[in-house]
Amino acid sequence: MLSWTGKATPCPAAEANMTASEAKITTLPVERLLLDKENPRLASGSGSDSQNDLLRVLWNEMSVDEVALSIAANGFFPEEPLFVVPEAATDGQKGKHVVVEGNRRLAAVRLLRDKDLRREIGATNLPQLSSSRIAALGDLPVSIYGSRRELWEFFGFRHINGPMPWDAFSKARYVADVREQYNIPLDEIARRIGDRHATVKRLYRGYKILQQAEGQGIFSAEDIFRRRFYFSHLYTAADQPEFQKFLGIAPETSLKPNPVPKGKRRELAELMLWLYGSRSGERPPLVRTQNPDLNTLRVVISTARGLAALRAGFSLDRAHEISLGDERRFREALTRAKEELQQAKATVTTGFGGEADLFETIEDIIQVAGTVRTEMENLVRSPRRVKAQ
16 A cells, blocks of 8 residues: 655655555456546546446547557557456446556457447457457456555656656646545645656646636636647646736645635636637637747736737737837847848848849838938937836
């Protein structure tokens, strides 16, 4: 049983692996094994409790075909057992076990053994096995544990900070489950899985903000503009000082349910719209990629003029230009113009073939440059120059 109280260990991740492997390997019939409706990765799918619906999510989203083809070619390796816990004796499930680690492999075996199931799920590209090979997959190696709690540390290392990472949302949901179901502090979770970069806290904060936005009717995952939900946009933003100030939260005090104050409900709604858009409102997200869009948004909301421009309906790039202020924009524009002209000078002998339009362009540049220089001279001589604030 995994110990999580008090005792310090030199290598938590190694201990998690060692303890998880101590369970005795036995076998169970496939019919007694259930896909895990509480699996964080399946929770980011349809959310259905039906075994076939869970199987469909696995097939459509988690590359079960690759696993199935490997098992069809090589068999099921007994050295890699499924991790299972007893299922509560309800709904006719007495004597069955839930697979908490190895759902893709169980899904692959089920599909390989049942042609009708393959047809129902749409897994029509899998091979038909002989009756003897189907029979060989009738019992699978398992390691049986008494409860999920015994395995939280192993899964935390393996899927959050280890060799087989889940997507960001699944990680966050798992951290929240461990924190709230087992009452284990976030610092302890981080320590036990070897997290030295505050990943656990960042995931948890983002998840709590997401839950608040959904619970208060500010956000619906069903209404996002794009098909894929990029949870990493939210938890990354919520870790940055500019977004924290925008939402009225602080690094440590935001690690709780409903971290965003009531007075910042509008800002929370705005942030979710900027990150994910709205299909019903025909509003695409401002943040298409974290780099550079999330960074640009961070700069924009940190200034009153940038935020006002965004709220007025300007594009993210235009709001960013406004947020910089005229003085900085002028300096950057002048610097870019000089750099471009230096590049033109370096290639004039090889790039200019006497084209009239290019000659006209350089004449225009000279004229504009002269006008800019005259205006700068006038400002330098003027005692009443006022800088933009």
